[in-house]
Amino acid sequence: MSSKTDTKIVKLGDAPKARPHHSGWRDWLGVVPFFLFVALFVALPSLTLLVRAFLDEENHLTLANLAGLLKSDILNAYWVTIKISLATALGGGLLGFLMAYAITVGKLPGGVRSSLLTFSGVASNFAGVPLAFAFIATLGRTGLVTILLKTLFNLDLYKAGFSLYSFWGLTLTYIFFQFPLMILVITPALDGLRKEWSEAAANLGASSATYWRKVALPILMPSILGSMILLFGNSFGAYATAYSLTGGFINLITIVIGSQIKGDILYNPGLGYALAVGMVIVMAVMMAIYYSLRRRSERWLRQ
Amino acid sequence: MAETMKKRSFWSWLWIILGVLYFILPLYSTFDFSLRAKKGVLSLVSYTNVFKDPSFWKTIEFSLIIGIFTIIVSIILVAPTAYWIRLRLPQLRGMVEFISMLPFVVPAIVLVFGAIRAFSGAPFYLTNTFFGTYVLLVAMYVVLALPFVYRAIDTGLAAIDVRALTEAAQSLGASWSTILFKVIFPNLRVAIINSAFLTLATVIGEYTIASFLVGIKAFGPYMSLIGQNRTYESSSLAIISFLMTWGFMGLIQIFNRGKVDSSSLAGAR
């Protein structure tokens, strides 16, 4: 670290104490650029969403669009979307965590680490039509793996009841971009686990499992939760992959919204926007759950 | 200790191999399909067709450049903010996290049309010039990348003791910019680089916003145009874009290679 002045000799007692900080107005200055940006480029464009959710086709105020949220097939669509987001957040989160563990604590060679990180970068956004086709080419009826299993092990996946064009098929496909996202986001946290801690635990006689249960996981829990909520959101808002793979046959809310505001057939943007407002509400609820979980896990860390 | 090390190594390799399989199989299936453009033989003709298309080079160059600007703006916007909130305004953390998740639930098509409505007329007139349009495009991409960038950087901040570092630096007389760029950022190196990867990947493949702001000048709409009616080329294009983006990220990694391995102040290893 360089400093402009000569290093002062710091006597004990000179160091600023950790004290509860009351935010003065100058502190708020620091976040002005961010909030300005958000106001301009997130809030302003999203305003249409909120406004048009309450307008009908003649531009009169109405609650009919919001009432449309309560229809059973719409509620079902929200539920299915939440389910698939939870499944892929947990599945992708677990796989991603284990791989991130392998390249950090697991001490695999640096080359493996950097290639995995860069590869995860690309894979985390490999979605939509190309991903759907990649999985069709792998696990579809004429897919590579399907045919391999048939010829090598005499196992006919589709006769056994598996279908790529189902909830679980879509989950498998989503996980492809979920777990690399987890890897990228959780790696810094795993890097932050100090060797000294595991060594100290070992010196005190703790097994590796105990160390993880009582030291490492509690420390990592806020970050793990944060990453999982990111995965949840990522899956919740996904559209192109689901549309290409399931043709709208699985009733996801993004596809229902899409059919109202895009496409050639229906065109009820008011309802579409109301549905999107519904998504914001669901997201808010999920985040509230996430906060309470994280607060509990951070309690351990507060000095 | 050696036993645990060996066991750990085994499991580590196992998970990596499983993960790599998960990655490789779908990509390999696409690759295999892309080689079958000529009936009965394996050939690279679908690849040469893509490389011969001048639009391919123009659009990928365009999107790469937009991507670089988006990375820069994203990090400059988000990293200091996330740091400041952790340090001084923890009560805002919840709200900022919620805001950072909004781009997931507001459909891209609403964002782009909302942005056009808001910025095409008075007083901004952003869409009347190409430069203005590109500014708007970068801004929208920063919004799209926000969830990933914020989370990656926030996780990185969680792993270091922000308060202690700041106070230590302050007690040595460091100014805010010194603290930010010479103390905090170096400790966030991995998080920042990972954010850069996520941002670049988001920009290169993005379709909806680009298609309404700049049309087929960007790589996403170009891929869609090819994908509509050129089966084999669309598969080879998917593989090519994957490899090129991977290569570009590798460059970013190398660019920072010198400092990745050196021990950072508060990170482990």
Add this chain to the structure above:
Amino acid sequence: MHTKKMFFVLSIVVIMSMLLAACGKTSTGSAADSDLVKAAKAEGSLTVIALPHDWCNYGEAISAFSAKYGITVNELNPDAGSADEIEAIKANKDNKGPQAPDVIDVGYGFGPQLIEEGLVQPYKVSTWDSIPDESKDPDGYWYGDYYGVLAFEVNSDVVTNVPQDWSDLLKPEYAGQFALSGDPRASAQAQMSVYAAALYNGGSLDDVQAGLDFFKQVNDAGNFVPVIAKQATVAKGETPIILRWDYSALADKDTLAGNPNIAVVYPKSGTIAGIYIQAISAYAPHPNAAKLWMEFLYSDEGQNIWLKGYCHPIRYNDMKEKGTLDAEAVAKLPTFDGPVAFPSIDQINAAKALIADQWMSVVGADVK
């Protein structure tokens, strides 16, 4: 002396009037008004949307237009649906930049809505009279451009016994092989597929329920694959039988060039036609370029470009009489003598509502 002068003056007058008459003729008669061309060139560019290059050979139309008049064409979102195009006009009302579409090409059923919401401006091309009355708005706000007919697109390398009719789709030999090329709640092609199935399986133009029932039967028989089929999935063999507009199927056949072999078959009992319509945006930043584009598309040259893309241009019958059709392109167009239904706008909109409402419950995947 006087007579000579008078003769001279008279000659001048005659010559002048002849010249004036000749000038007058060119400015009102031909397909491209030179004033319009000048104004369009002054504007310099045209913004289009939702025009994939292989859809009705739009790629050639765009490059031919651009080359002929030196006008740059900005192409927005080639994948846009009709609703996207309408939203784009609405969002760009105040925008004179290259994001505002000048011209749109949307589904037949959207015509009345375009007028109601004030999104389009009227323009009658010089060949207006040769456009059939049912396919255009009398005031010139929108006008049909081309139509296609629904057909089976079959990967005949995988499916050796090519299905010939609707009822064949129920046969057990086609298990897991049939798919639609879109979601009937969002894609005109898919919706018309259900509509067509209704017509030839017990329903009528005003009763679409039979179409839904038919697809339920196909699904129950295990022949239906719930994925959006594209050229790639057909070529891969994953969805070897699909329902497509014949022009798209024929374009696919050309692109794939035997790898694999594609058979394009019209269902014997009959099929349905789908018309698309053109219009100029009321807020077009380049109205003259837009009008010139329309003149180009509705000229013999433009109509023949669409014909080359296997679409039936809307002036087909007129050009056939006048003998201006491109003979080579006509020869490549497959003929079909069976019944082809042309539903009206009201019928289409009624069918839309029912199909969109019922589709999931009739055919939807049962998600636990």
